[in-house]
Amino acid sequence: MFDTIMAALGEAFHLIISGNHEVYSIVWRSLGVSGLATLLACLWGIPIAIALGLYSFPGKKLLMSLSNAFLGIPTVALGLLLFLLWSQSGPLGFMSLLYTPIGIAIGQSILITPILVSFTSSALNSTDVEMSDLAKTLGASTFQTNFAIIREALWAILLAVTASFSRAFAELGVAMMVGGNIRNVTRVLTTFIALETAKGEIAFSLALGIILMAIILSITLLLNYCRRE
Amino acid sequence: MSLKLQLNNVSKRYGNTKAIDSISFDAEGNNIIALLGVNGSGKTTLLRTIAGLERADEGSLSINNEELGLPELRKIATLVFQRTVMFSRSVYDNLAFGLRIRGLEKEKIAGEVSKALEAVGLRDLDRRKAKKTSGGEQQRIALARAFLLNPKILLLDEPTANLDVSSAKIVEEIIKNRRTKDCVIILATHNLHQAKRLADEIFHIHEGRILERATPAEFFTNPRNENTKRFINGELQF
Amino acid sequence: MAKPQNQRLIVSTTTSLYETGLLDVLETEFEKKHSSIDVAFLSQGTGLAIQTAMRGDADMILVHDPARELKFLQDGYGVNRKVIAYNFFVIVGPKEDPVGINGLSPVQALTKIKGAGKNGSVEWVSRGDDSGTHTKEKRLWTAGGFSVSDLREKSWYLEAGQGMTATLKLTDEKLAYTLCDLGSYLNNYKKGNIQLEVLVEEGEDTLNVYSAIANNPKHFDLSGTSFNASIRFLDFLISEETQEILADFGNEEFDSPLFNPYIPLLASGSNPEMLQWIQELAYFDGTECPQECRYQEGDLYR
Incomplete structure (x- = not known):
């Protein structure tokens, strides 16, 4: 056990400095796909979160419960659903999204939307009361008040975005079912790890896992560093 | 003519309890009014209602005989909270917030901010993160942030409650110097000595009503209301 | 129990x-x-x-x-x-068999698929997971005189890196060809998972x-x-x-x-x-x- 982990650490280090072409291209693809997924999720997730966090409207409770319920959606189930929808024999087969990186990104963006919405709206909610009173008493309109709150919650929102990205980056189900793990096309870090594990390349898989964790950790640390600055 | 604030039978309920109950009074500019009362007597709710942060369930507020709604109130009344709240930005940005909202030009804002900081003795603090300053400094920043908006109604909720004696003294001086004919200052406190030192008039608030309204001299020497007497003697508990 | x-x-x-x-x-x-x-x-x-x-x-x-x-x-x-x-392993592909490998020997079939792949008219799906099936597939290509490491760089040569069922579904969606053991093929065909047909049947080269x-x-x-x-x-x-x-x-x-x-x-x-x-x-x-x-x-x- 210990030997395997040491071997994996060595392998990970070797992969990083030797510039292994395949590993690097897979890492870049993973970053691109999950980055796009995060961008897409922000596009609709942040407005929903702002609505949930700062406004009252009918159906708000229901929407929040839904969003919380989908926090733990099994990635394979979502992947399977999208597979059936996007299959040539499925209702959305004409979109040609199956086995494409864009398809994975869309699937992951759906997967992480509840996380983004929940984290962001609760960040806005917890900033709300005192800050909003302060902004109002200094003369801000409702819109200006909300803008101030969003600005105030910016780091918490960025943290929510980062957490969402990490979830997308580290998920396997959607990438495998929708992407199909096709080499040089849709193979991302997690599906690569699954494959190498299935092949019995334990140390190599673990090394890839270490790289995955290192990337997520670096992004989180970078965010924390920027925040302090 | 100095400014005139009028409250007419203003009530505010939370659920079934009346936090403030049919309060009416007039106040003029160039006056400092101290609201005295035990915790939970309704001082803070009254301040928040005047500030336009709470909508009164009944009654009306007017300035110079003109009845005002919440948005108008917020433009002319500013409340300094008991627990100071700072935006997680620089001291300068905290002060500039209200001016930016009012659409002032950059150079004008810079001038006003440095004047306001000067007035509270914090000239060198403008680049610091507001949340990294001390409690006393934050209280002064909060005052400066309110002052530079030149509010017609300046509302202060326990402005020295969390401060040590020397900081409290500085803050009291600042408040005293702020008295102008275009501004009514209303401050809530449970510190009888502070009320005596600062106020031109003292209201004793009890269970959401004004029990006693008098000058400090009268208030402490010759209170008419029995409850007020007991309050001054420290017998009224929350 | x-x-x-x-x-x-x-x-x-x-x-x-x-x-x-x-x-x-x-x-x-x-x-x-x-x-x-x-x-x-x-x-x-x-x-x-x-x-x-x-x-x-x-x-x-x-x-x-x-x-x-x-x-x-x-x-x-x-x-x-x-x-x-x-x-036996079988080579399966679309019913229409656009490349026309029906009835050929495995090596002949692969040769034809490679030719068609070059023209961009068809794709081949490899398990790509070092499974027994993958080993067999590599041996067939090698037997035909092709280098697998060269093939891997071709855009028509897709590596699924998944189990047989997932690979068959991928092949089905792509209207491509793949090598498959008969058991997995029949299992998925009868369940309606795939429409692929067996085009190259048993022979010494495809023994499993x-x-x-x-x-x-x-x-x-x-x-x-x-x-x-x-x-x-x-x-x-x-x-x-x-x-x-x-x-x-x-x-x-x-x-x-x-x-x-x-x-x-x-x-x-x-x-x-x-x-x-x-x-x-x-x-x-x-x-x-x-x-x-x-x-x-x-x-x-x-």
Whole structure:
């Protein structure tokens, strides 16, 4: 056990400095796909979160419960659903999204939307009361008040975005079912790890896992560093 | 003519309890009014209602005989909270917030901010993160942030409650110097000595009503209301 | 029902075998006869299946990759290898067969697919996961004189890196061609998962031989293995009854058997050509298990 982990650490280090072409291209693809997924999720997730966090409207409770319920959606189930929808024999087969990186990104963006919405709206909610009173008493309109709150919650929102990205980056189900793990096309870090594990390349898989964790950790640390600055 | 604030039978309920109950009074500019009362007597709710942060369930507020709604109130009344709240930005940005909202030009804002900081003795603090300053400094920043908006109604909720004696003294001086004919200052406190030192008039608030309204001299020497007497003697508990 | 004092026998095996459902049938039959043994199957790629056994996390393997089986034996991890059954890999593709490989030999078919792939008119899907099926596919390309490492750089050569069912679905969606064991193909075809048709059928090149190997209890890392249970299971696999089950499996559901039992073929000598093919592919120096890789083999090799 210990030997395997040491071997994996060595392998990970070797992969990083030797510039292994395949590993690097897979890492870049993973970053691109999950980055796009995060961008897409922000596009609709942040407005929903702002609505949930700062406004009252009918159906708000229901929407929040839904969003919380989908926090733990099994990635394979979502992947399977999208597979059936996007299959040539499925209702959305004409979109040609199956086995494409864009398809994975869309699937992951759906997967992480509840996380983004929940984290962001609760960040806005917890900033709300005192800050909003302060902004109002200094003369801000409702819109200006909300803008101030969003600005105030910016780091918490960025943290929510980062957490969402990490979830997308580290998920396997959607990438495998929708992407199909096709080499040089849709193979991302997690599906690569699954494959190498299935092949019995334990140390190599673990090394890839270490790289995955290192990337997520670096992004989180970078965010924390920027925040302090 | 100095400014005139009028409250007419203003009530505010939370659920079934009346936090403030049919309060009416007039106040003029160039006056400092101290609201005295035990915790939970309704001082803070009254301040928040005047500030336009709470909508009164009944009654009306007017300035110079003109009845005002919440948005108008917020433009002319500013409340300094008991627990100071700072935006997680620089001291300068905290002060500039209200001016930016009012659409002032950059150079004008810079001038006003440095004047306001000067007035509270914090000239060198403008680049610091507001949340990294001390409690006393934050209280002064909060005052400066309110002052530079030149509010017609300046509302202060326990402005020295969390401060040590020397900081409290500085803050009291600042408040005293702020008295102008275009501004009514209303401050809530449970510190009888502070009320005596600062106020031109003292209201004793009890269970959401004004029990006693008098000058400090009268208030402490010759209170008419029995409850007020007991309050001054420290017998009224929350 | 499993009783706590029961002995546990873990068999690590390949996905293609597991996905057919055959192993569930075997498990039921075996446990009927040996109520004190619980059999559990780990469905993994051949590579991982062997690794699992080497780590002592399984007691025996049931796989289809003779070269790696030999290595497993020679490295001292396995004993008492028995060839159990065989069937054939098939090349499947769209019903319309745009490349026109129907009826060709496997190597001819691959050559034609490569030509069409170059023109961008069709794609080939490889398992790409170092499974027994993948090994076979690479051998077929090599037999045709093509370099697999060159092929991997071609855009028409897709590597799925997944199990057989996922690879078949990918092939189906892409209207592409792939190599598949007959069992997995029929299983998915009958379930309506895929519309692909078998275009290249059995031949010497596409022979697929399944063998079972017990963990070697004398190996330092494997001393905890359930060796007695493994031997029982090996005995069970080569028994007349089990070989009949093998021969029948799939007849009902797929109108065609998925496996051919090896023991009757060996005993009857009725099909010397087939026997020769199998022994060329899956025997080592004329034996299914070298003498030095046998241990308390009892009647296994009679």
